[in-house]
Amino acid sequence: KQEVTQIPAALSVPEGENLVLNCSFTDSAIYNLQWFRQDPGKGLTSLLLIQSSQREQTSGRLNASLDKSSGRSTLYIAASQPGDSATYLCAVENYGQNFVFGPGTRLSVLP
Amino acid sequence: SAVISQKPSRDICQRGTSLTIQCQVDSQVTMMFWYRQQPGQSLTLIATANQGSEATYESGFVIDKFPISRPNLTFSTLTVSNMSPEDSSIYLCSVVGLAGEGYNEQFFGPGTRLTVL
Numbered sequence: 552k553q554e555v556t557q558i559p560a561a562l563s564v565p566e567g568e569n570l571v572l573n574c575s576f577t578d579s580a581i582y583n584l585q586w587f588r589q590d591p592g593k594g595l596t597s598l599l600l601i602q603s604s605q606r607e608q609t610s611g612r613l614n615a616s617l618d619k620s621s622g623r624s625t626l627y628i629a630a631s632q633p634g635d636s637a638t639y640l641c642a643v644e645n646y647g648q649n650f651v652f653g654p655g656t657r658l659s660v661l662p
Numbered sequence: 663s664a665v666i667s668q669k670p671s672r673d674i675c676q677r678g679t680s681l682t683i684q685c686q687v688d689s690q691v692t693m694m695f696w697y698r699q700q701p702g703q704s705l706t707l708i709a710t711a712n713q714g715s716e717a718t719y720e721s722g723f724v725i726d727k728f729p730i731s732r733p734n735l736t737f738s739t740l741t742v743s744n745m746s747p748e749d750s751s752i753y754l755c756s757v758v759g760l761a762g763e764g765y766n767e768q769f770f771g772p773g774t775r776l777t778v779l
Contacts, residue, residue: 585767585768587770594754594773595756596770597767597769649707651707653704
């Protein structure tokens with residue numbers, strides 16, 4: 552059974568810092584991995600999707616990497632801003648389109 | 663990307679009643695899902711809504727409690743039946759649409775915040 556964990560559970564940084572969020576999964580036979588952002592009381596916004604054949608994806612200040620063999624993904628946020636404050640979730644899609652979510656990392660960027 | 667709407671956005675219900683949540687997508691999608699997010703928790707998949715047939719439920723979720731309909735490729739409903747306070751959660755629908763090159767990106771609706779008294 553696929554299990555997804557995220558470290559750290561919470562993170563507080565001053566504005567302008569670069570930071571890394573970590574996601575680990577137990578079964579490397581995944582179809583893709585997706586990073587989401589969730590603002591308090593809101594739905595999810597897709598940030599980046601990495602196919603199983605890819606190593607990384609970039610969008611603006613965000614860069615996500617994927618190492619399937621070790622069961623890890625990282626989300627790198629450059630030059631963090633207070634508007635980046637949210638919960639970040641990673642989700643893996645197993646073959647058969649079964650999606651499993653991690654518990655999330657709650658990020659606070661202080662002005 | 664797909665645009666997904668949910669109704670209602672929030673509701674407060676009495677114990678023992680039922681609530682039907684609607685999910686509408688602005689384009690045809692192959693897969694639709696329903697998730698639950700309990701307070702302070704991550705998302706848990708309830709079921710896959712299948713067009714024209716019975717939904718596929720995950721372990722711990724049953725049709726009598728969470729009946730699901732999907733009459734076409736753009737619309738689905740989730741009913742939370744005989745509610746108890748433990749059903750207080752955010753309920754989200756999501757879709758997987760073709761994103762080119764054979765991979766599927768998942769998009770979520772804004773969620774329905776349910777409080778059961």
